[in-house]
Amino acid sequence: MIKFASPLRALIPVLVVLLLLALVPLMSPSNRFLSLAISAGINIIALYGLSVLFGQTGILSMGHAALVGVGAYTAALLARDFDIGFWGSIPVAGVMAAIVAAVIGIPSLRVSGHHFVIMTFAFGQLLTIILTNGGEYTGAATGLDMQQPVTMFGIALDPLERFYLLVIAFVTISAVASWAIINSSYGRTLRAIRENEKLAAALGINVGRHKIGAFIVSGVFAGVSGVLLAYFLRHISPGQFASFPSIYLALMVMIGGARLLLGPLAGGILVSFLPEVLNLDPVQSRILYGVCLIAVILFLPNGLIAGIADGWAWLVKVSKRAQASGDAREATR
Amino acid sequence: MSAILEIKGLRKQFGGVTALSGVDLAINEGEILGVVGPNGSGKTTLFNVVTGVHKPTAGSVTWKGKDITGIPANQISRNGIGYTFQQAMAFPGLTVFENVQIATEHSAASARTDFAWPTPASLLEFVGIPGLAREKAGILPFGSLRLLGLALALATRPSLLLLDEPAAGLNDRETAALVGLVQQFPGHGISVCVIDHDMKLMQSLCKRLAVLDFGSKIADGPTADVLHDPKVLEVYLGGEL
Ligand SMILES: Nc1ncnc2c1ncn2[C@@H]1O[C@H](COP(=O)(O)OP(=O)(O)OP(=O)(O)O)[C@@H](O)[C@H]1O
Ligand SMILES: [Mg+2]
Numbered sequence: 001m002i003k004f005a006s007p008l009r010a011l012i013p014v015l016v017v018l019l020l021l022a023l024v025p026l027m028s029p030s031n032r033f034l035s036l037a038i039s040a041g042i043n044i045i046a047l048y049g050l051s052v053l054f055g056q057t058g059i060l061s062m063g064h065a066a067l068v069g070v071g072a073y074t075a076a077l078l079a080r081d082f083d084i085g086f087w088g089s090i091p092v093a094g095v096m097a098a099i100v101a102a103v104i105g106i107p108s109l110r111v112s113g114h115h116f117v118i119m120t121f122a123f124g125q126l127l128t129i130i131l132t133n134g135g136e137y138t139g140a141a142t143g144l145d146m147q148q149p150v151t152m153f154g155i156a157l158d159p160l161e162r163f164y165l166l167v168i169a170f171v172t173i174s175a176v177a178s179w180a181i182i183n184s185s186y187g188r189t190l191r192a193i194r195e196n197e198k199l200a201a202a203l204g205i206n207v208g209r210h211k212i213g214a215f216i217v218s219g220v221f222a223g224v225s226g227v228l229l230a231y232f233l234r235h236i237s238p239g240q241f242a243s244f245p246s247i248y249l250a251l252m253v254m255i256g257g258a259r260l261l262l263g264p265l266a267g268g269i270l271v272s273f274l275p276e277v278l279n280l281d282p283v284q285s286r287i288l289y290g291v292c293l294i295a296v297i298l299f300l301p302n303g304l305i306a307g308i309a310d311g312w313a314w315l316v317k318v319s320k321r322a323q324a325s326g327d328a329r330e331a332t333r
Numbered sequence: 334m335s336a337i338l339e340i341k342g343l344r345k346q347f348g349g350v351t352a353l354s355g356v357d358l359a360i361n362e363g364e365i366l367g368v369v370g371p372n373g374s375g376k377t378t379l380f381n382v383v384t385g386v387h388k389p390t391a392g393s394v395t396w397k398g399k400d401i402t403g404i405p406a407n408q409i410s411r412n413g414i415g416y417t418f419q420q421a422m423a424f425p426g427l428t429v430f431e432n433v434q435i436a437t438e439h440s441a442a443s444a445r446t447d448f449a450w451p452t453p454a455s456l457l458e459f460v461g462i463p464g465l466a467r468e469k470a471g472i473l474p475f476g477s478l479r480l481l482g483l484a485l486a487l488a489t490r491p492s493l494l495l496l497d498e499p500a501a502g503l504n505d506r507e508t509a510a511l512v513g514l515v516q517q518f519p520g521h522g523i524s525v526c527v528i529d530h531d532m533k534l535m536q537s538l539c540k541r542l543a544v545l546d547f548g549s550k551i552a553d554g555p556t557a558d559v560l561h562d563p564k565v566l567e568v569y570l571g572g573e574l
Contacts, residue, residue, distance in 0.1 A: 185438045188427075192435045195424035202384065202418070203489055204410035204439040 007183040010261045014175050017265060022168045025161040034160040040272035041167035042228045047253050047264035048174035049221025052181055054250075055258025057214040058194030059109070062117050063124030064249045067219045069241025070097045071226020073131065076144040076236055085148050089227045097223025098216045105215040110208050124246050131238035146234045167228060171265075174221055179261055181217065190214055251289055255296050257303015266305050337362040337493055337524050338383070338414075343392035345375075345382050345548075352378040354548040355392065360493065365515065365525040367539030367556065369532070371568060374545040376528045377419050380495050384416050385409045397492075411441045415491030417482045419498050419528075425471030429481055432470050433457060436488030448490045449521045456484040460514060476507040483514065487523075494518060496527040500534055512537055532560070544568065 024037070046068055054060050061067075071093035078084040078092060108119035149158040156162075181187045189210055192200040197207050230236050248271065256267020274292075275285035300307035336359035345353040352375045360366050368376050382389045385406035393402045396412055404412075424432050433453040450456045457463045460480040465473065470481060479499060486494055496515070500508045508531075515538060518525050529535055535542060535556070542559040544552040552562045559565055 185435075188431060188435045188438065191427055191431075192424050195426050196422055198386070198406075199418070199422050199424065199485070200435075201406040202386075202410055202416060203436045203485060204407050204441065205435075206405075206407045 007179070010182075011176070011179045014179070014261045014265060015172070017262070018168060018172050018175065022165060025164060031160055034164050036272055036276060038160070038164055038167050038232055040268045041164070041171050042225050042232060043249065043252060043272065044171050044264050044268035045167075045174045045225035045228065046222045046249055047256070047268050048171075048178040049218035049225075050249060050253045051178055051258045051261075051264050052187075052190070052221075053214050053218035054253055055260075055263070056182060056187055056190040056194060057211060059211060059214065060117050060250060061120040061215070061218065061246075062250055063104075063120035063122070063127075063243075063246050064218070064222055065241045065243075065245035066120075066124040066127040067097045067101060067222035068226040068229060068245070068249075069127055069131070069236075069238075070100045070219075071223035072230040072236045072241070073144070073226075074223070075227040075230040076146055079146060079148055080144065086227065086231055090224055093223040093227045094220040095223070097219040097226065101216045101219030101222075102212065105212040109211045109215060121243065121246070124241070124243055128238045128242045131241075144236055146230055146236075149231075163232060167232075170224065170228060174224075175261060175265070177221075178264075182261070248289075251293055253303075255292055255304055257300070257305045257307070259302055260305045260309070262305045263303050267303065270304070335362055336360065337397060338526075339395040340379075340383065341393045341395070343379070343382060343394070344390045345378050345387060346390045351548050353382065353389075353392075356545070356548070356550050358543055358550060358553070360524055360526050361541075362524055363519045363522075364541060365519060365527065365539050367535040367542040368526060368528045368545065369530065369535060369542060370545035375548040376545055377497055378548075379545070380416060380497055380526075380528070383409075384414060384495065410439075410489050410491075413441065413490070413492040414495065415486035415489045415493070416495035417479075417486045417497060417499055419501070421475065421478045421482050421502070423470035423473070423478060423481050423485065425469065427470060428466065429457065429462065429468055429470050429473070430454075430466040432481060433484050433488055436485040440488055440490040447522075450487060453488070456488050459487075460484045461510060475502050476504065479503060479507075479511070483511075491523060493524045493526070496525065498529050499527065500529055500531055508534060536560075 021037075025034075029037075046064060050061065050064060074093040074096045075086070075089040078089050084092070104119060104123050108116045149156045189200075189205055192203070192205060193207050193210055201207050229240075233240075252267035252271045253264060254267070255270060256265065257263030271289065274288065275282075278288070280288060296303065338360040340356060340358040343353050343356045344351070356375070356379060358379075368379065370376050378387070381387045383394050385404055385408065388403045393400060395401070396414065401409065401412060423429075424435070427435075430453055433456050437451070437453050437456070450459050454463065454466075457466055460483055462477050462480050462484070465477060470478070473481060479502070483496075483499065486496075499515070500511055503511060512534065515525060515527065527535075527538060539556055541554065542552070542556045543550055544559060544562075544565050546568045551568065552559045552565050
């Protein structure tokens with residue numbers, strides 16, 4: 001029998017990190033810190049969807065924030081017009097974002113990958129235009145306000161510590177869902193498409209359908225992330241889902257690395273906190289992001305986490321070899 | 334003998350280039366048919382058109398009595414036609430085991446329940462690379478990559494295997510091992526059509542040979558007869574034969 005490392009080995013480090021992050025409120029962090037952490041977490045939920053799309057299937061979306069926007073606006077409209085709260089919005093927003101992903105994906109994924117990148121980018125712009133021109137219904141350029149807080153078992157979750165824990169819970173669910181996809185036969189099918197489309201088709205895989213499927217799956221994560229964003233910010237407007245936020249998402253997933261489960265976590269945290277830690281203004285932080293992106297693409301094409309893992313493996317190998325040659329010298333003496 | 338695959342009047346043009354100009358060819362159940370011909374004579378194109386990699390310009394392909402002309406590649410595979418590419422290929426970033434696992438997971442399992450190699454492990458065992466299961470396919474030596482390609486095609490549980498130059502780039506020992514594998518296929522209900530330039534290999538594998546030249550079939554019959562056909566000798570000008 002051929003034995004392989006258990007897939008749990010990939011999940012456990014992520015769960016440990018998330019457990020530690022869940023303890024952060026015990027250290028009474030500042031509100032500023034919690035807010036940043038919550039935004040990072042909300043992004044990370046969408047990143048776990050992008051990791052299925054980009055990491056497993058090899059397709060890059062440059063308009064992903066628009067799908068987050070679909071989720072956010074769905075939540076805001078459900079609350080305003082139907083009195084449906086947070087928990088009811090989660091499934092509806094997931095489905096809505098999935099439907100929109102299908103609508104973009106079906107015409108554009110039948111063609112090539114480059115084509116798709118442009119289509120997603122154009123779609124991001126289009127959604128902003130639609131929302132801005134939606135009149136009263138979408139609140140035009142001003143956007144929409146959220147009135148209700150998130151409650152669970154009658155407890156309001158709007159104090160930042162509680163909302164933070166809610167986000168950590170959703171990040172955990174996203175990470176586990178992404179892990180389950182990666183380790184299923186569906187995940188293997190997506191990787192086969194990433195590695196060699198022609199061979200995948202020859203083995204009976206419907207390449208076009210699965211690419212669209214992966215985009216739809218990533219849309220569900222984006223939709224859920226949008227609901228959390230709407231309830232966190234209490235106010236949403238079209239600009240939040242335009243091209244810059246989309247580029248940030250792509251940046252986070254590339255910097256952290258899309259193939260390993262720790263990647264989205266690392267990318268989301270780094271990109272959110274780096275400007276804060278280094279005390280940069282928005283212009284400086286954009287320059288930093290640009291430099292980071294170029295550096296990652298050139299030196300760590302599979303992202304930071306994969307780079308660290310490779311570096312570690314290399315060190316282990318080198319030290320083993322050094323030891324072996326040392327032993328050999330010892331033996332000849 | 335009955336034809337399992339019937340190709341009629343198959344034409345393929347790439348812009349001004351006529352790669353196939355009306356080829357008729359039948360592959361019989363249980364045989365190992367060889368297809369030879371000079372470079373650029375249309376052999377690979379013939380496979381590509383049958384397997385849905387390219388759509389034919391004209392002509393028809395009938396599989397077990399059903400018209401399958403121009404259907405997409407993934408459905409061809411699900412109908413029980415497996416093939417290996419002239420450029421040996423796999424999923425380079427995945428392990429050898431995962432490669433075969435993916436192929437097994439997409440086989441139309443319902444089609445053949447009696448299949449001799451139902452699991453990834455049994456396939457790797459059969460082609461002789463079980464020890465490489467954990468390696469990334471991208472680092473395999475060429476001979477092993479060809480064997481992996483064969484395992485992948487076989488994993489789809491085909492009733493017909495199309496092999497495009499399966500021995501190209503293999504050394505004598507590897508070629509002999511490959512011949513040993515291919516010869517077992519008919520006994521397992523898998524008909525074979527194989528392209529190769531190596532006439533010694535073709536003589537040892539195929540009882541029947543078809544010859545393509547400039548997109549047309551110029552000979553088709555028992556191997557020994559075809560190899561003495563004046564038209565065939567003229568094409569090869571006494572070179573490779
Ligand atoms: N995708 C393509 N686009 C344009 N022309 C093509 C394409 N594929 C094949 N051809 C042309 O069709 C003709 C037949 O090529 P094919 O690859 O079928 O030959 P072959 O018999 O397999 O040759 P070889 O023995 O070198 O593999 C050649 O002239 C080739 O240039
Ligand atoms: Mg060829």
